Amino acid sequence: MNNDLIIQGLTKKFVTSNSVAIEDVNITVEEGQFTTLLGPSGCGKSTTLNCVAGLEQPTAGSIRVGDFVMTDTARDLILPPEQRHLGMVFQSYALWPHMKVFDNVAFALKLQKRPSDEIKQRVQESLVLVGLEELADRYPFQLSGGQQQRVALARAVVSRPKVLLLDEPLSNLDAKIRESARIWLRGLQKQLGITTVYVTHDQSEAFAMSDMIAVMSMGKLQQYAPPEEIYERPANRFVAEFIGVTSFITGTIQKVEGKRGTLKLASGELLTIRKESKSDHAWKEGETAAIAIRSERVEVLTEGAAERENTVKANIASRTYLGSKWQYTVETSGGSLRLESTDAIQGDSLFMYLPPDSIILLAG
Amino acid sequence: MKTVEDYEKIRKAYYVERLSIRAISRQMRYSRKLIRQALEDAEPKGYQQKGARQAPVLGSYHARIEELLEDSEKMPRKQRYTAHKIYQLVQAEGYRGCESNVHTYVSQKRRARKPRSAYLPLEFDIGQDAQVDWGEAQAEINGMRQAVQMFVMRLNYSKARFVVAFPFQKQEAFFEGHIQAFHFFGGVPRRITYDNLKTAVFRILEGHHRQEQRAFSAFRSHYLFESHYCTPAQGHEKGGVESDVGYAQRNFFAPIPKAKDFAELNAVLHQVCLNDMQRSVRGENRTVAALVSSFELLSIPLVLGNSVGIDTMATYLYTIGVVGVNKDQGAVAAVAVLIVLLVTGLVYLQTKLVSLERRFVTVGGKATRPKAIDLGVWKGIVSFFVGLYVVLGIILPLGCIVLTSFVPFLSPFMNPLKMLTLKNYQGIFNSPAYFQSIVNSINISIFAAGIGIVFMAVAALIAYRSAFKYRNAVKYMALYPRAFPGIIVGIGFLWAFLLVPGLGSLRNTIIAISIAFIMRYLPLGFSAVSPAVLQVSDELDRAGRVAGATWLGTIRHILLPILKPALVSGYILLAISFLKEYSTALFLVAEGSRVIGTTMLELWKQGGAEPVAALSTIQMAITAVLIIGARKLMGVKLHE
Structure with a gap:
């Protein structure tokens, strides 16, 4: 049976302030996949997660796991959190301070009125899974941050939920532990094969762990793709900027031939670009478009390269010596960009080569 | 016989001119004994009766009369000898004198036998006591002569009087009279003495104990004074106000006052009471008004408020809605609504201040260990002040209450430990x-x-x-x-x-x-x-x-x-x-x-x-x- 988590048309509006928290979010998380909701704070990623958990009510949309419909506003159906059978780890871990580790983990099973033998056994299994079987008799305040986080995870998976929701679980850890926790968490998720939705604002975390990344901004889903694709071919300027691309050049699309095309800059210079099969937007001749390129992929040519394909002349606006290299801010007729080079370039201008394979075409 | 003037001359010569007794004796030709007498007393002593007077006729019967008087005291009260009877008895035994001499002698002896009763002037402390009574007087209201009821309150220390007239003696009038009097005097006395009026007393219990009307208890509890009741039909226990009632009838209501209504009559009475404050009090060289001003300082403040604003409003509510003569339900409702509005505003403010509820979160999911703070060198000082507070603020007052509960009465002159009792x-x-x-x-x-x-x-x-x-x-x-x-x-x-x-x-x-x-x-x-x-x-x-x-x-x-x-x-x-x-x-x-x-x-x-x-x-x-x-x-x- 297929147990994909399917989120369709999820929208949450605030009646009072007439603002939108999330708008028309569509995400499908395949069974066993690790999907990350990535975006700056206030982008709606936590709201989306809480809607899945049932802790917040969307104004429109549906959420289901396989055939199990948890939310469908068309049918006025919004299940309360306790009926969704999910596991969730909170940013602050939310361990109950008055219960021992064992009781924290056993809580869900006790509510299900399981026999005590089974509870004992399954709690033990969960604690073994997170490596804390020795600490079952401690209170949360007697644990380190990392240990508390692992208890929270054990608690989330003890009732064998189909979907695990993680709300920035690593953000309260020290930077040192965070990296190893990341690997450990991903390993555990693979071991359990549990469908996971992970919320973070840290892109390195997202890239390191995810099968799929959903980049969100202003309550909208900007791109939903595997990490490599997000990195190589961000769908729009926001995604590109968010994952660290700083150089953008605008121009007009001039010629489209199969998978190749040409972008004409205001100065008349032509850039060859490649159309990616996965790219969504259609190309039209005469349309304004932007390209993005990672600074490190730009080659700086010092001399006599004007004849080479995809070479653009740029005026140096400022230069900064960084020790190992120079950083230049240059201006082209299509906009300004930042470059790095080991060469100290004299004069007011330089030529730069933009490899066609590295150029990312963005809409608008 | 030397006169005061002679004495004066001697005393001046001795004390002012510093002459010796011997020199004065030589100059003025007085004996030294006389001079010493003059120095001792400022005026001549006059003559004194040294021995008993001769009584040739009655004298032989003195012993007999005294004997009869002694017998008389042992007899039942109603059957004792009168002076006339004693005369008859001695006459039968041969006395030939007149009756009046026997009477004089009997009364002399009776006075001598009877222990003198001592009187102390009645004194009151400032701000402590007042007395209240009702009296009736005639007044002409709106052209009709009618009986009006005077509410009279007297402050015992200053002898200040307050009189206000009502058409009846109902409880409302009773309370209103109190309130007006308190305002007139500018305070509330500690204790007020009453007859056993029905408006205050529900049932008379043993001794000075009374079961009071509930409304009166509430009234008292609000103004915080104590009540004291006379023994039934013993009005003299609060003689001051009794005489004030008479005084008011004779002075304030004579000639019979004429007024349009009670408000006008009471305005007149108020003025009269104010004028009355200017009289000076026997034994004091201050006026009543001056004495009353000290009352204001020492009595219970009229309005005891807990918190600013709200409770004074409540006091007003209480006055117009619960105890006043003219109860104004509309005003009560209006004030209550005002209070609700005020509180709404305050709660709104509080809601705003705590609106970011997350700011107050301290018990989070991420547990931390509770820690004791080490005070270091401050430890001793802090414990001293905490200890001082505990002793002064808690142990001392509570200890006194406990001690009081185990004694018949607490007095600075008696060692309370020597009269411990469980009677209370x-x-x-x-x-x-x-x-x-x-x-x-x-x-x-x-x-x-x-x-x-x-x-x-x-x-x-x-x-x-x-x-x-x-x-x-x-x-x-x-x-x-x-x-x-x-x-x-x-x-x-x-x-x-x-x-x-x-x-x-x-x-x-x-x-x-x-x-x-x-x-x-x-x-x-x-x-x-x-x-x-x-x-x-x-x-x-x-x-x-x-x-x-x-x-x-x-x-x-x-x-x-x-x-x-x-x-x-x-x-x-x-x-x-x-x-x-x-x-x-x-x-x-x-x-x-x-x-x-x-x-x-x-x-x-x-x-x-x-x-x-x-x-x-x-x-x-x-x-x-x-x-x-x-x-x-x-x-x-x-x-x-």
């Missing part, structure tokens, strides 16, 4: 009514406080932890009762029990009192629980929900256990408040539903701080048991 306690425990009130109070404290804290916790959880649409309204409603003084809450409940069908049967039960107490202390409990609720991160509830618990299950398994310490202290707070609350109960208590607070009030007005101290000590003991018991039973421990 026996008095309380032997009276079924008083004992019942203790039982009632304990029941209310234990059970009503338990129900109350649950109710308040539910209110706080709904206000801060639910998706309930009107959860903000809950916050406001939970704080409104704070705006009203207990007595108003009590009256409100009284009306509710009277007017709402079906509630009538609850009236006069401790259930009614419990409900009123819970209502009255709702803001207290709510405010005690709310911060604790706000302190707990809502991620803990959310985690509970996701783990499969319903809203109620989350409350039960997660929030309530975490809130337990706050709930237990809230419970103790409520229990103690219920134990000492009386103002709310004043209008609701009935036979059998008395509480300690009202009993204390009753004991207090029957005089004697000692039974009150005994009851207070019992109250303290119950409180201590409650606190320790609650802590033990509920085991307030978050961490082991």
Whole structure:
């Protein structure tokens, strides 16, 4: 049976302030996949997660796991959190301070009125899974941050939920532990094969762990793709900027031939670009478009390269010596960009080569 | 015989001119003995009778008359010898003198035999005592001659009088007279003496004990004076005001005053009373007005307010709505609405200030270990001041109350340890009514406080932890009762029990009192629980929900256990408040539903701080048991 988590048309509006928290979010998380909701704070990623958990009510949309419909506003159906059978780890871990580790983990099973033998056994299994079987008799305040986080995870998976929701679980850890926790968490998720939705604002975390990344901004889903694709071919300027691309050049699309095309800059210079099969937007001749390129992929040519394909002349606006290299801010007729080079370039201008394979075409 | 002038000459010569006695004797030709006499006394001594006068006729009968007088004292009062009888007796024995000589002698001897009774001038302390009485006088109102009732209050120290006229002696007039008098004098005396008026006294008990009218008790409790009652038909026990009534009749109402209405008559009387203040008092070289001004300093302030604004409004409410002659229900409602508006504003402000509820979260999901702070060198100093506070603020006053409860009376001249007694306690425990009130109070404290804290916790959880649409309204409603003084809450409940069908049967039960107490202390409990609720991160509830618990299950398994310490202290707070609350109960208590607070009030007005101290000590003991018991039973421990 297929147990994909399917989120369709999820929208949450605030009646009072007439603002939108999330708008028309569509995400499908395949069974066993690790999907990350990535975006700056206030982008709606936590709201989306809480809607899945049932802790917040969307104004429109549906959420289901396989055939199990948890939310469908068309049918006025919004299940309360306790009926969704999910596991969730909170940013602050939310361990109950008055219960021992064992009781924290056993809580869900006790509510299900399981026999005590089974509870004992399954709690033990969960604690073994997170490596804390020795600490079952401690209170949360007697644990380190990392240990508390692992208890929270054990608690989330003890009732064998189909979907695990993680709300920035690593953000309260020290930077040192965070990296190893990341690997450990991903390993555990693979071991359990549990469908996971992970919320973070840290892109390195997202890239390191995810099968799929959903980049969100202003309550909208900007791109939903595997990490490599997000990195190589961000769908729009926001995604590109968010994952660290700083150089953008605008121009007009001039010629489209199969998978190749040409972008004409205001100065008349032509850039060859490649159309990616996965790219969504259609190309039209005469349309304004932007390209993005990672600074490190730009080659700086010092001399006599004007004849080479995809070479653009740029005026140096400022230069900064960084020790190992120079950083230049240059201006082209299509906009300004930042470059790095080991060469100290004299004069007011330089030529730069933009490899066609590295150029990312963005809409608008 | 030397005159005063001669004496003067001698004394001047000796004291002013410094002449010797011998020199004065030589110059003035007086004997030295005379001069010494003159130096001793400023004026000549005059002649003194040295021996008994000769009585040739009666003399031989002196012994016989004295014998008869002695016999007479042993006889029944009505059959004693009169002087005339003694004359007849001695005449029979051969006395030939006249009767009047016998009379003179008998009365001389009688006076000598009778022990002199001593009188002390009656003195009063400043601001302590006043007397009240009613009197009747004629006045012409609107052209009609009619009898008016004068309310007269007299301050015993200053002898100031206040007179105001009413058409009747009803309770309203009685209270109104008091209020006007207090305002006229600018304060409230500590003690007021009365006849046994029906408007104040419900039933006359033994001695000076009285069962008072409830409204009068409430009135007294508001103005904080004590009442004292004369023995029935012994008006002279408050002679001052009795004579003032006569004085007012003879002076203020003669000639018969003419006025359009009572307001005009009273305006005239007020002026007359003011003028009367200018008279000077016998034995004092100050006027009444000057004496009254010292009264103002030492009496109880007219308005004792708890907190600024609200309680003075309440005082006004009380005056116009509860005890005044002209009750103005409309004004009462208007003031009540004003109070509600004011509180609404304040609660709104508070809601704004705590609107970011997350700021107050300290019990998060990420646990931290509680730590004791090391004070270092400050340890000694801090413990000293804490200790000082404990001794001065708690042990000393409470110790005095306990001590008072074990003595017949507390006096600086007697060693209290030498007259320890259990009489005060026996008095309380032997009276079924008083004992019942203790039982009632304990029941209310234990059970009503338990129900109350649950109710308040539910209110706080709904206000801060639910998706309930009107959860903000809950916050406001939970704080409104704070705006009203207990007595108003009590009256409100009284009306509710009277007017709402079906509630009538609850009236006069401790259930009614419990409900009123819970209502009255709702803001207290709510405010005690709310911060604790706000302190707990809502991620803990959310985690509970996701783990499969319903809203109620989350409350039960997660929030309530975490809130337990706050709930237990809230419970103790409520229990103690219920134990000492009386103002709310004043209008609701009935036979059998008395509480300690009202009993204390009753004991207090029957005089004697000692039974009150005994009851207070019992109250303290119950409180201590409650606190320790609650802590033990509920085991307030978050961490082991």
